[in-house]
Amino acid sequence: MYSSFKRLFNSLSKTREAIRVVLKDVLSKRISSADINELEFLLLGADIGVKTTDDIIQWLKNHKGKNWLRRSLETYLLTILESIPITQQTEENARTVYLIVGVNGTGKTTSAAKLGYYLKKKDQSVMLIGADTYRAAAIEQLEKWSNLAGLKLICNREGGDPSSVVYDGLVAAKARNFQCAIIDTAGRLHTYKNLMFEVEKMYRVIQTKFPEFILHTYLTLDANLGQNSLIQAREFNKHVPLNGIILTKMDGTAKGGIVFPIYREMKIPVTFIGLGEDLDDFIEFNPQQYVKSIVGSNNEDE
Ligand SMILES: Nc1nc2c(ncn2[C@@H]2O[C@H](COP(=O)(O)OP(=O)(O)OP(=O)(O)O)[C@@H](O)[C@H]2O)c(=O)[nH]1
Ligand SMILES: [Mg+2]
Numbered sequence: 624m625y626s627s628f629k630r631l632f633n634s635l636s637k638t639r640e641a642i643r644v645v646l647k648d649v650l651s652k653r654i655s656s657a658d659i660n661e662l663e664f665l666l667l668g669a670d671i672g673v674k675t676t677d678d679i680i681q682w683l684k685n686h687k688g689k690n691w692l693r694r695s696l697e698t699y700l701l702t703i704l705e706s707i708p709i710t711q712q713t714e715e716n717a718r719t720v721y722l723i724v725g726v727n728g729t730g731k732t733t734s735a736a737k738l739g740y741y742l743k744k745k746d747q748s749v750m751l752i753g754a755d756t757y758r759a760a761a762i763e764q765l766e767k768w769s770n771l772a773g774l775k776l777i778c779n780r781e782g783g784d785p786s787s788v789v790y791d792g793l794v795a796a797k798a799r800n801f802q803c804a805i806i807d808t809a810g811r812l813h814t815y816k817n818l819m820f821e822v823e824k825m826y827r828v829i830q831t832k833f834p835e836f837i838l839h840t841y842l843t844l845d846a847n848l849g850q851n852s853l854i855q856a857r858e859f860n861k862h863v864p865l866n867g868i869i870l871t872k873m874d875g876t877a878k879g880g881i882v883f884p885i886y887r888e889m890k891i892p893v894t895f896i897g898l899g900e901d902l903d904d905f906i907e908f909n910p911q912q913y914v915k916s917i918v919g920s921n922n923e924d925e
Contacts, residue, residue, distance in 0.1 A: 627906040628915070631873075634898045635916040638879030641665050642918060659684065669877060669917075670849040672884030675703065697914050703883060704910035709867070709892040720793065720804045720829055720836040724822050724863065725843035726855050727810030730871030730897055732761065734843050735807040736768030737897065737905035738869075742803050743774060750801040752792030753778030754785040754825065755809040765807055772902055775801070785809065786824045793833050804836070813858030826863045839866045841894065844885075846870050849878040856889050867894030870908070874898045882913060 632639075642665055659680060666676040682699065721738060723731045732755070739749045751769050753776060755761035762778050769776035777792040789806055796804040808825065811818035829838050842865050844852040859865060873879060873896050882893050896913075898904040 627909070628912045630898055630904075631896065631906060631909075631912050632916045632919075634874045635876075635879045635913075637875060637877040638669050639917055639919075641669050641877055642880075666880065669880035670884065671880035672850075672887060674887055675700075675880075675883045693918065696918055700883070700914045700918065701910055703886055704914065707886055707890055707892050709894055709908065718797075718802055718804075718836045720806065720833065720838050722806045722808070722825060722829065722838065722840045722863075723843060723869070724808050724840060724859060725810065726812055726845075729810070729843040729845045729848075729855075730869070731755075731810065731843050732764050732768065732807050733900065734841075734869045734871060734895070734897055734905070735805045736765070736772050736774070737902055738841075738895065739769075739774045739803075739805050740772040740902045741895075741905055742805075743772065747802045748800070749774050749803045749805060750792070750796045750799070751776045752789060752796070752804055752806045754788045754792070754806050756782045756785050756788055757809050761807075761809065768902075775799075785821060786828045789825050790828055790832060793829065793836065797833070797835075813855050819858070819862045822859075823862050840864065841867050841869050842891075843869045843871055844881075846873045846876045846878055846881055849881055850884065852881060853884055853888060856885060856891060860889065860891065865889075865891050867892050869893075869895045869897065871897035874904070879917060882908075 663676055663680050666679060723735045725731050735751060739751055742749050751765060751774050753762050753765045756779060762780060765778065766776060777795050779788045785808060793804055808822065813819065826840065829836065840863050842856055842859050844855060856868065868885060868891055870882065870893050885891060885893060893908040896906050896908050898906060
């Protein structure tokens with residue numbers, strides 16, 4: 624089977640190519656200040672962020688031409704990602720609720736299904752809860768996914784208050800002894816206060832009425848949005864504490880460096896990565912594999 628590293632490596636080809644063009648010169652002694660300027664431009668373009676880019680440039684100026692440079696660059700980037708541990712995603716025998724929140728179209732529904740499928744493959748019993756009560760199409764979409772993934776779905780076709788759907792769903796999950804419940808919520812712009820208070824309410828209902836469940840709140844971010852997604856993360860985190868980020872649409876993006884500013888500025892770990900539109904296009908975030916996919920190279924280029 625196609626390894627998750629290979630999939631990630633291939634998905635990040637555009638981000639890597641952008642960085643590699645100049646990295647090649649940096650690794651040789653031919654580096655000029657024009658090259659450094661270009662690298663700076665490319666790193667910023669890959670959304671690695673100003674702080675990390677400045678650090679990398681300074682560091683490269685000090686070490687250019689040394690053949691251990693690529694390895695050191697990898698080590699340096701890894702230290703940023705390892706400074707924030709990924710909280711354990713699936714505690715043995717613990718009941719867990721995953722509350723999936725995010726801006727419209729960032730991939731909540733798809734990720735809820737993919738996460739359910741991922742957990743099911745790890746022998747967890749999973750229930751999906753459709754709390755996007757605003758559109759009938761939202762329930763239909765989740766229903767399609769639940770059938771494909773073979774997951775139980777609880778929803779309310781009559782619309783209604785998302786928090787009461789969450790409540791009913793978790794009562795059912797508890798009664799039927801499901802280990803995991805994954806809640807798909809409606810898309811919301813972080814600037815709409817009422818919708819943000821609605822997320823707070825769902826969070827509160829879970830916390831106060833279902834303390835026996837471990838609660839993970841995950842924010843979906845579209846990797847193509849680059850720096851914009853930082854604003855989304857910051858705003859959502861003001862309303863509900865985020866445990867992790869599901870970075871979607873990493874397949875084919877040239878902005879795959881966004882993980883660094885998320886770590887440096889938000890201190891929230893990326894927990895999963897979406898690599899396509901199928902159920903299987905979903906991998907756990909692995910810092911080593913990610914860094915290798917960004918600045919590493921396959922053997923023929925070494
Ligand atoms: N290429 C790619 N497409 C994705 C990925 N994740 C989601 N999508 C696509 O993005 C679009 C939006 O995904 P949804 O899961 O419906 O997003 P959502 O956040 O639930 O949207 P709303 O409920 O409308 O806010 C769909 O066409 C998905 O197939 C991914 O990792 N890669
Ligand atoms: Mg949706």
